[in-house]
Amino acid sequence: MKMDYIETEEILYCYAPYAKEIAKWLSPSKVRHSISTASYASYIARKIEKQSLENKLIIAGLLHDICRELPPYEMLKKSQELGIPIGESEKHNPILLHGPLSAEIAKRNFDGIDEDIYEAIYWHTTGKENFGLIGIILYIADFSEPLRKYSQAHIAREIFDNEGLRKTLLYCIEQRLSLKKHSVLPQALAFLNWVREKNTDI
Numbered sequence: 001m002k003m004d005y006i007e008t009e010e011i012l013y014c015y016a017p018y019a020k021e022i023a024k025w026l027s028p029s030k031v032r033h034s035i036s037t038a039s040y041a042s043y044i045a046r047k048i049e050k051q052s053l054e055n056k057l058i059i060a061g062l063l064h065d066i067c068r069e070l071p072p073y074e075m076l077k078k079s080q081e082l083g084i085p086i087g088e089s090e091k092h093n094p095i096l097l098h099g100p101l102s103a104e105i106a107k108r109n110f111d112g113i114d115e116d117i118y119e120a121i122y123w124h125t126t127g128k129e130n131f132g133l134i135g136i137i138l139y140i141a142d143f144s145e146p147l148r149k150y151s152q153a154h155i156a157r158e159i160f161d162n163e164g165l166r167k168t169l170l171y172c173i174e175q176r177l178s179l180k181k182h183s184v185l186p187q188a189l190a191f192l193n194w195v196r197e198k199n200t201d202i
């Protein structure tokens with residue numbers, strides 16, 4: 001199975017400007033997580049025969065956490081400057097802003113961050129109703145990429161290989177919600193309900 005993954009070297013070579021940028025913002029372990037998310041997202045795309053999404057997924061995977069390690073006060077300050085809505089939950093937990101903030105920073109730093117990539121990065125921690133396929137794959141890859149240490153990541157990858165995307169997505173959302181230390185955001189619940197109600201294959 002490992003052989004199907006796009007190699008780290010290939011990502012670093014073909015997507016060098018993105019890799020260089022995240023290295024300015026993130027610790028080595030978060031850079032590795034971002035590369036691994038990009039690699040696993042492209043694996044998912046190949047498996048479900050959506051190779052056309054690979055390029056966007058690798059870019060989204062590389063950039064999704066670009067603001068993840070900013071200090072909380074900086075997250076609040078930058079979000080304010082960029083006009084990102086800050087609710088009560090975000091005020092108490094500025095880390096919740098890292099998705100929206102990463103999407104904005106990605107857009108400002110690179111041409112070619114289209115709506116699909118922007119949406120995927122913006123909502124990658126909660127998901128949302130009517131989430132696009134790029135976002136859905138990023139959400140799964142972020143939760144279950146092979147460098148994740150918790151056992152649920154391994155289980156999610158097994159489910160994906162044996163039972164497909166929809167079951168994996170449901171598993172990832174349910175696990176993610178049950179692991180949450182803080183209260184569940186309404187968008188995350190709306191995402192779960194939307195997937196549950198959706199009968200068609202995702």
Ligand SMILES: [Fe+2]
Binds near residue numbers: 065068124
């Ligand atoms: Fe994140």
Ligand SMILES: [Fe+2]
Binds near residue numbers: 037065
């Ligand atoms: Fe992440």
